[in-house]
Amino acid sequence: MGLFEKIKEGLAKTRTRMASAVDVLFRQKDPSFYQDLEELLITADVGPVVAKVLVSDLREWEKNHPGATPEESLGHLEQKMAGEFPAGTPLWDSPAHHRPCVILMVGVNGVGKTTTTGKLGSYFRGQGRTVVFGAADTFRAAAIEQLRKWGEQLDVPVVHQKTGADPASVAFDTVKSARAKKMDVAIIDTAGRLQNKHNLMAELQKIGSVIRKEDPETPVEVLLVLDATIGQNALSQLEEFRKITPVSGLILTKLDGTSKGGVAVALAQKHHLPVRFIGVGEKASDLLPFDPLMFARSILRQE
Numbered sequence: 001m002g003l004f005e006k007i008k009e010g011l012a013k014t015r016t017r018m019a020s021a022v023d024v025l026f027r028q029k030d031p032s033f034y035q036d037l038e039e040l041l042i043t044a045d046v047g048p049v050v051a052k053v054l055v056s057d058l059r060e061w062e063k064n065h066p067g068a069t070p071e072e073s074l075g076h077l078e079q080k081m082a083g084e085f086p087a088g089t090p091l092w093d094s095p096a097h098h099r100p101c102v103i104l105m106v107g108v109n110g111v112g113k114t115t116t117t118g119k120l121g122s123y124f125r126g127q128g129r130t131v132v133f134g135a136a137d138t139f140r141a142a143a144i145e146q147l148r149k150w151g152e153q154l155d156v157p158v159v160h161q162k163t164g165a166d167p168a169s170v171a172f173d174t175v176k177s178a179r180a181k182k183m184d185v186a187i188i189d190t191a192g193r194l195q196n197k198h199n200l201m202a203e204l205q206k207i208g209s210v211i212r213k214e215d216p217e218t219p220v221e222v223l224l225v226l227d228a229t230i231g232q233n234a235l236s237q238l239e240e241f242r243k244i245t246p247v248s249g250l251i252l253t254k255l256d257g258t259s260k261g262g263v264a265v266a267l268a269q270k271h272h273l274p275v276r277f278i279g280v281g282e283k284a285s286d287l288l289p290f291d292p293l294m295f296a297r298s299i300l301r302q303e
């Protein structure tokens, strides 16, 4: 299955809500077309701001292209929706002597950080890169065990300490081990106790500084994991996290379980952050690199 097919399958619930309704709207072109389209976009959680922007842009474009077919109009809408996602710089443009690239996984409990750490490991292994995991969620014994299982399954080493150990110490060991073994990627899982913001902020700051201790140029990507099934609430979670740590990109999980996948557009547009990956299931292969145009196409178009 190609990437586009996988994205479409993963977004099936959002597609069911959107794609056939979009098709009808564009073919019938009722007098209430623009209003109906705006409402439809809002029900998919694209958010009122983006919905308005997209629809007024389409209205303007159609005014300037009076002979445009429904197909061309829809094509324009797709392009415009895709354009709402800021492009991220590639994750891997750092020179070899600054390896490993460090990925810090942050987000509240239950959003899928540990699972996504495992899936990311699988993704990078599939690209022929060497990976190490760091179990820096030392708060719960189950989190360490969960990551070790992924490590076993993928044949990826897992750096860990005892439950209750200093997460920064685990992060330091992870990066040190990755550097010694000349590994490409170190993915560090963290605990997301947002209830205690000061502690979490201090913890993530300390992790950030120990990662760069031996090489200040170490490329660090802070990926915030958000559960897409909470819809617009993901916006406030993102706002909270940005106060705590310098988030550089997003991963949206559980898109397979929601018809409100449009929230990806709202998040990226409001915060100018690249969406790096989407999670569409619990298996290792259920993490897909994010492609704005494929995403827009898969939620707006029936075929």
Ligand SMILES: Nc1nc2c(ncn2[C@@H]2O[C@H](COP(=O)(O)OP(=O)(O)O)[C@@H](O)[C@H]2O)c(=O)[nH]1
Residues within 6 Å of the ligand: 107, 108, 109, 110, 111, 112, 113, 114, 115, 116, 253, 254, 255, 256, 257, 278, 279, 280, 281, 282, 286
């Ligand atoms: N359906 C679905 N479930 C997911 C996805 N990502 C994670 N999960 C599930 O969400 C639950 C919480 O995941 P976990 O990684 O432990 O969350 P954490 O507390 O943030 O580390 C687990 O049951 C995962 O299998 C996804 O993309 N789709």
Ligand SMILES: [Mg+2]
Residues within 6 Å of the ligand: 113, 114, 115, 137, 143
């Ligand atoms: Mg976890």
